[in-house]
Amino acid sequence: MTTTDRTLAEPAPRDTNVRYNQIGKPLVRTDAPGKVTGRTPYAGDYTMPKMLHAKVVRADLASARLKRIDVTRARALPGVACVLTAADMPDRNIATDIPGQTGRDRLKTDQQVLVRERVRYFGEPLALIAAESRDVAEAAALLVEVELEPIAGVYDPEEALKPGAPIVTAPDNVVATYRIRRGDVEAGFAAADVIVENTYRTQFQEHAFLEPEVGLAWVDENGVVNIRVSTQVIEHFRAVADALGLPHNKVRVLGAMVGGGFGGKEDVTVELYLAILAMHTRRPVRLEYSREDSFVGHGKRHPFKLVYRTGVTRDGRITALDVQALADSGAYVFLSPYVLLYCAVNASGPYRVDNLNVFARAVATNNMFTSAFRGFGGMQACAAYEQQMDEVAGAIGMDRLEFRRRNLLRTGEPMATGFVPPSSIWTEKCADLAWEALGEQTPDDGPVKVGRGIACYQQSYGRLTFLKDTSEAWVGVEIDGTVTVRSGVTDIGAGQASSLAHIAAEILGVTLPNVIVYNSDSQVTPLAGTTTATRALYMTGNAARQAAAALRERLVAVAAEVLGAAPDAIELASNRVAVADDPARGMSFAELVRLCAARGVHRSELAIFRAPFTSPLDPETGQGQAHPDYVYGAHAVEVAVDTETGEVRVLKCIAAHDVGQCINRAAVEGQIEGGTQNGLGYALTEEMLYREGRLVTPSFSEYLMPTAMDMPRVQSIILESRSGIGPFGAKGIGEPALTPVAPAVANAVADAIGARVFEYPITPERVVRAIAGRDRAGAAAGG
Amino acid sequence: MSNERRITLEINGAAETTSVPAHRTLLEALRGLGHVDVKCGCEKGDCGACAVLLDGVAVDSCLTLAWQAEGHAITTLAGLGTPERMHPLQQAFADLGAAQCGYCTPGMIIAAESLLRRVPDPSEDEIRVALSGNLCRCTGYTKIFDAVAAAAAVMSGKGDAR
Structure with missing residues (x-):
């Protein structure tokens, strides 16, 4: 493939006529001053008069029958306002698989609000307590008498598929199945010179946001249940209302700045318990999870078993790929089907595979339920396919990069589902730049061996298109020239609100301090959808852009008339409006707005942005469009492996991503650096461990994520194809930043020790075992 | 009680x-x-x-x-400071994008301030050790190290936070 071919296939960059004043530069986020001075309130920082403190009582077995629960003594404790069990509330469930928005038929796999009879996972809630203080609530929890009768459970998805296995989800524990079929796989394997088959395993991962789940609820004078909560999805007001039998407009969810989400605050967490307790007591109720509550209270990243079988010719052409994926969905469905779908459509990664068969299943067990986590199944696929690419390259004796180059998907070519992503595919450019940036290789030092790895990826931005996603934003100008943006978008730390300010400021030509963003209130700000799926900038950014552009057009029309120039000769910049080639003919932005106000010009705009709406993929072939578009890039690392202790140290870390267009370059770097931390933890140290469903890593002392001592510096190489379908040609970087990190590390370790650890995390024990296995195999071959 | x-x-x-x-x-x-x-x-x-x-x-x-x-x-x-009169660490954290969700930021800046009071011109290793008890899930620490170094330079009169 030559450069010329690629260039010809590139879509034209969008918005080439916009001369940016701030977009694309490293900008100070609008939320930074409040956060660095401790002035920004989080959901847990709000209190109300006569507020009660809540506590959730949980099951300490993963599979059991609730024989008896007696709350008499707990209720009698002075200071206890109420203790509620399933018997105290209507037999309603909470929908676990709502993708956060309107519309689509659900899978009808709901979770009981409190255990009525059957405990299905460790930590499942049994009772809710509200008391005058946290001390009293905790003391009352110890007085709740619970008798659980153990029932044989199942803790391994493969076991759960066997005949006679305990049934967690009827009829057969299978909660979702997806198939993708392209071309003729049998013929493809027949045409192969070499066939390589390997099994890769991934683990339970914890989001480990620093702010545990927390919220405060009260019932107001209109009977509306108000819930101020740390969440990625304020639109769960509908799920809460449905679970309580309330009209949707009688539940209001307000956010606050969120202390990290990563998918772990995508499902309903504390808001339902808060609503129940506030309604029951008619007093404000606050519920804050302890770290241990948080660890048992929200879903984890799905462990997958991924079997890859690749057919390849000696000259490095992939002729066939068969992928069998099995995910542990845990005790409830939550977003497992969607996560599984992401895995399936990304199973062949950023490669062109004409003969493809993917069979993916998610299976229920009595493990902790699994749900959304940054990367969302696409990451687990990458964790496997990029290791497999190295294994296949090794089997035919070809350079790893060269093998990838020969198979990479190029701009304008169809991916696994037959869909042609509308934007540029710059994987090769990213891979070459990342590899080159590793520079000279660090020499080995005795038993410490140095190795290098690379991983390319494909990750969507925007939600599944059959979910028919929309987002709204409102932009208005005040008569003093200041600008207000209103949008329901939740800000989970990536600068989602700040980006809207940058976009409005850019389009209206005002400086950033003149823009304020109000966000995250389900009754007051226009609904923007979820902050998930790398969609906030794409969806809400586009909505804000549309609203600001419509407003700009109206303002410019007035300016053109007053200044006696054509509308397209009018420029807005630095709080001024002027004729482009004659800047003396102009006025302040505020003056223009005053003129507009005097004429009754509508000075605000509410816009809705719609993603592409499609049908679901074909159920037999998996062909069709799954997502609006995809992000491509590569991650390269150099590691040092102590072959005596098995310890892995990451020496160099290079991330190259085509983000389409940076809105705030510093924020993009921040996403990449943070995503890398998450990916390195996934690769090397992080694992939520369960024994018979019971969590044995309940704190940050046992669950180990990279600290300031562990993290290498991350070098970001940011490419801007300006070909994305977000504002100004942006794509997205939230999830992509994380997707390729772990397999790059796995490949580097394999490169260093000449053997592969097929299971994450790549712990010292596993490294030592892999080395021993290599040595045994070598001795056997030699003998 | x-x-x-x-x-x-x-x-x-x-x-x-x-x-x-x-x-x-x-x-x-x-x-x-x-x-x-x-x-x-x-x-x-x-x-x-x-x-x-x-x-x-x-x-x-x-x-x-x-x-x-x-x-x-x-x-x-x-x-340590206010939005109007920021401490150099606060200024550097804001300017360099070292705060994302911001939830670890109070502890990070306090740990950094504790370091800079003892060691006005710390090496990156000293910064890493000083912050090793503060977890962050958003930033990957890179910009935090940069911010602490930049603030140290400002406080010892050797540079500005940007």
């Missing part, structure tokens, strides 16, 4: 009085007094989000009992 005692704490230069039992942590007492810039992340000393300065040295307020803090000067993040 029967074992409550009135204590006076010196918080950000002002004396505040509260009545707390012996087991009440400094974290709980501070937040109870409205100092919600001190964040609760684990209550086990694992994450560092609750760090405050006690006589100029960073401690996890979740591992310090409120009674023990009597007679010591307590400084929280809000005590």
